[in-house]
Amino acid sequence: MLQVSYIRDNKEQVLARLAVKNFKQTELVDEILALDDNRKQTQNRLDSTSAEANAAAKRIGELMRTGQKEEAEKVKSQTGTWKEDIKRFGEELTNIEQELHQKLVQLPNLPHSSVPVGITPEENEVVLEHGEKPTLPENALPHWELAAKYNLIDFELGVKITGAGFPVYKGKGAKLQRALISFFLDEAEKAGYSEVMLPLLVNEASGFGTGQLPDKEGQMYFVGQDNLYLIPTAEVPVTNLYRDVILKADELPVKNTGYTPCFRREAGSYGAHVRGLNRLHQFDKVEIVQVVHPDTSYSVLEEMSSHVQGLLQKLGLPYRVLRLCGGDMSFTASLTYDMETWSAAQQRWLEVSSVSNFETYQANRLKLRFRNAEGKTQLAHTLNGSALALPRIVATLLENNQTENGIKIPEVLVPYTRFEYID
Known part of the structure; x- marks a missing residue:
């Protein structure tokens, strides 16, 4: 969530950056500033009226102590109006603050100056x-046929148990999943991340804190009876570990990693491009999250991008890194790198990771702060990334490594799988 003070001091820059993100409701900026003016005026009226009432109360006390009861009663008769005004101004202020908040959460984060202008993924x-x-070879198979051939993944059995997009992993397919999760977590630990195990359900405050709510409620599974949401990514519970927390400057950076299943409705996703593992409702992912000093967040973003690239290199997967254009970025991000692996059987790039810097956008929602060198509290910067999401990694590993003797397992995974081939 953007800060009103920043919007006020940098209005033209805010409007220009919102345009890069292809955000059309720019009238919200003027509405927010007008509401903030109204909030200040109402707060001033409340404060001055409260001051008058407090001064009158002291005056009444002094008059009573000096025996001037009649004069005290005259002053007391005037306090009723002040009480009514204080109540009215207080209610007005609450309503204004609520409306201001509702408009602020409709503004996306501002893109970094390096974000390219564009609307579609092609840009x-x-x-x-x-x-x-x-x-x-010409007879190479896509991963969904390889999964059936080697009895690795049963998509139809998942449909029977739950529905489309909930695959069942079997035998060496299940072991490959477990191997990748352990490999990713071990690599994160080597890079200085502390592992956490997390709830898979979060409350509304957690969803709001990281920006999934109110922007993405349509993509989240909601447990209505308990008002809880299944997590779309470990980013949500990991980052919310620090909601309403004031860190010490020497505690930064905070580096956490966590493995979780993730749940996304992916409404409206149909067609050949989402076949097999390309798009699922439930999938496994290892996430890396950092809370850092604002001065270091963009160097940390590059560090996190390099970490993800290192995983892809160790797996022997060809990949590319994209800097997302303004129109293709998430609501909450300032700068995002997507990593895509090349699917040789499908002849197309598959996204396997996004690494993003959110600057203070999430921290402002979370009230996540640190105490700086001057002893003042300051909003931290938050970053996260997939390191890695498993489905399309598995898809490209199966497709790219198919041979006449079976599917060759990358060398770094053999200590985890304890087999070199799927045959």
Whole structure:
């Protein structure tokens, strides 16, 4: 959530950056500033009236102590109006603050100055490509056929148990999942992240804190009886560990990692491009999250991007890094890198990770602060990234590594899988 003071001091810049994000409701900016003016005026009226009432109360006390009861009663007769005004101004202030809050949460985060202008994914900027795309034989199979051939994943059984998008992993398919999760967590630990195990359900305050609510409620599974949401990503519970927390400056950066299943409704996702593991309602993911000093957040973003790229390199997967254009970014991010692996059987790029800097946007919602060198509290910056999401990693590993002898397991995973081939 943006801060009103920043909007007021940088109105033209705010409008220009909102345009980069293709945000059309720019009238909200003037409405927010007008409401804030009204809030200040009402607060001043409340404060001055309260001051008059307090002064009158002291005056009455002095008159009573000096025996001037008649004069005290005259002053007391005037306090009724002040009480009514204080109540009225207080109610007006509450209503204004609520309306101001509702309008503020409708403004997305401002994109960083390096974010390219654009609306569609085709306008994202390719930062780099790494590795050679494998050439597969003519009879190469896509991952959903490989999964059936080697009895790794049963999509139909998942439909029977739950519905489409909830696959059942079997045998070596299940072991490959577990191997990837352990590998990603071990690599995160080597990079200085502390592992946490997290609830898979969160309350509305947690969803609001990281920006999923009210923006993405349509994509989240809601447990109505308990007013809880199944998590769409571990980002939500990990970051909310620090909601309403004031950290010490020497505690930064905070680095956490967590594995969780993730749940997304993915409403409206149909077609061949979402077949198999390409898009699921339930999937596994390892997330990395950092809370950092504002001065270091963009260098940390590059560090996190490098960490994810290192995982892809160790798995031997060709990949590319995209800097997302303004129109393709999330509501909450200031700058996002997407990592995509090349699916040799499908002949297309598949997104496997997003790494984002949210600057103070989440921290302001979370009231996540630190005490700076001057002893004053200051909003921290938050960042997170997938390191990694498993479904499309599994898809590209199966497709790119298929051979006449079966599917070759990357060397770094063999200590975890305890087999070198799926055959």
